[in-house]
Amino acid sequence: MAFTVQAEIKKNVLLLRMHGELDHHATEKIREELLNLMEEHDITHLVLNLAELEFMDSSGLGLMLGRYKHLQKKNGSMIICAISEPVKRLFEMSGLFRIMIIESSEDQALMRLGVA
Amino acid sequence: MNNEAIFKFRSISENEAFARMVVASFIAPYDPTIGELTDLKTVVSEAVTNAIIHGYNGSHDQWVYMTLLMEENVLTIEVKDEGIGMNDIEEAMQPLYTTKPEMERSGMGFTIMEHFMDAVEVTSIASKGTTIRMSKHLASVQAECH
Numbered sequence: 001m002a003f004t005v006q007a008e009i010k011k012n013v014l015l016l017r018m019h020g021e022l023d024h025h026a027t028e029k030i031r032e033e034l035l036n037l038m039e040e041h042d043i044t045h046l047v048l049n050l051a052e053l054e055f056m057d058s059s060g061l062g063l064m065l066g067r068y069k070h071l072q073k074k075n076g077s078m079i080i081c082a083i084s085e086p087v088k089r090l091f092e093m094s095g096l097f098r099i100m101i102i103e104s105s106e107d108q109a110l111m112r113l114g115v116a
Numbered sequence: 117m118n119n120e121a122i123f124k125f126r127s128i129s130e131n132e133a134f135a136r137m138v139v140a141s142f143i144a145p146y147d148p149t150i151g152e153l154t155d156l157k158t159v160v161s162e163a164v165t166n167a168i169i170h171g172y173n174g175s176h177d178q179w180v181y182m183t184l185l186m187e188e189n190v191l192t193i194e195v196k197d198e199g200i201g202m203n204d205i206e207e208a209m210q211p212l213y214t215t216k217p218e219m220e221r222s223g224m225g226f227t228i229m230e231h232f233m234d235a236v237e238v239t240s241i242a243s244k245g246t247t248i249r250m251s252k253h254l255a256s257v258q259a260e261c262h
Binding site: 002021031055066090 | 154
């Protein structure tokens with residue numbers, strides 16, 4: 001299944017709802033668009049809702065790590081919500097679990113950032 | 117039931133999803149668990165992505181070769197390219213090591229393959245290409261009596 005992403009901006013928070021399969025092909029397609037969107041709206045915090053994400057590999061980890069480093073420079077944060085077991089394992093393996101904030105739902109993530 | 121299938125496809129990123137579907141279809145008759153299916157799709161995705169990005173450096177008109185072999189209850193996956201090859205395999209297999217940080221590669225590909233498979237063997241010759249051969253014992257497959 002192809003990868004699609006639905007974006008919503010709330011103040012300086014970008015919420016991304018990811019659908020389908022996030023692999024190298026998908027990351028190449030969305031990276032630039034994502035960077036432009038973050039630049040244009042002066043985004044400081046990123047919330048990724050992975051509830052509908054069916055597959056992810058190390059290319060997805062690379063994309064997330066890239067955005068994390070980017071936001072860190074702006075003292076921003078990245079919150080991952082509705083993470084599946086397979087994606088959680090990749091996070092654990094790569095150490096991303098230690099640096100990212102994990103919330104069970106999108107609402108909780110937005111509440112944490114004060115934009116619910 | 118033993119089985120073997122050989123595929124050859126172009127080095128374009130669309131074929132990462134194709135290769136994942138191929139491995140899922142190949143093992144479907146063996147009733148794999150959801151976990152096994154996810155693991156195998158992930159390792160195939162990593163190996164094919166490596167061939168496309170690193171082996172062929174993004175060049176689209178090359179061939180990636182994939183062989184799937186099911187023997188008793190062991191699945192062996194071989195992914196081969198005829199690209200640039202690697203000088204130091206051990207270094208390439210280190211977690212978080214990548215030659216392409218500018219492309220936001222995580223350097224986790226080999227670590228994931230080693231984690232999800234029982235055995236991973238990499239052979240590479242500079243300017244000749246790289247072959248990744250990995251195998252996994254599938255718990256869901258009942259060994260047949262012969």
